[in-house]
Amino acid sequence: MDTRSTSSPALYRETQRFRQWWIWALVLFIAILSLYGAVQQLILEIPFGNNPAPDGWMIVIAIIFGIGLPIFMFMTNLTTEIRSDGLYVRFFPLHLSSIRITPQEIKGFEACTYSPLGDYGGWGIRFGKKGKAYNVSGNRGVQLELNDGKRLLIGSQRPEELVQTLTSITLRK
DSSP: OBOOOOOSOOSEEEEEOOOOHHHHHHHHHHHHHHHHHHIIIIISOOOOSSSOOOHHHHHHHIIIIIIIHHHHHHHOEEEEEEETTEEEEEEETTOSSOEEEOGGGEEEEEEEEOOHHHHHSSSEEEEETTEEEEESSSSEEEEEEETTSOEEEEEOSOHHHHHHHHHHHHTTO
16 A cells, blocks of 8 residues: 555545534534633633633633534545556545555455444544444445455445446456
8 A cells, every 4th residue: 555646537436524413413512612611711700610721721622622623523534536546545634645555455345334333443544353444434335355464444335336446447457
């Protein structure tokens, strides 16, 4: 796997975002709570909590959790592309460039249904008993087996189409 990019046209492209309501509810709850605490302590001058943080820390908490966390979650996406020279996966903003898996590196693959929590411990870039996973929503994807014995799951809302396009480039190797 490498991180070089290519200019060949995409044969397949899918961009996914976190869309689970409960994740967004948790993120918004944390954001609102941190902003509320900052307003109460910094503007209304009423200490927030039994052991209030210093004002400087309240500003930092409000910026990180009240503003930064929702922006980070909104920006986060998983982009999967297939080009003639390989499979490209990018988990933005954690990957600044795509990771490329060449057709020669792929031993096999199949569409699958999996348990994000049971098999990988959740969503994101995960490591579990079945290998590494890139997923942001749902429980469908494509399980890759690489020539070096590693396994990689790529979450997808269109796993059958992803398999079909992967088949077209791996037959050429």
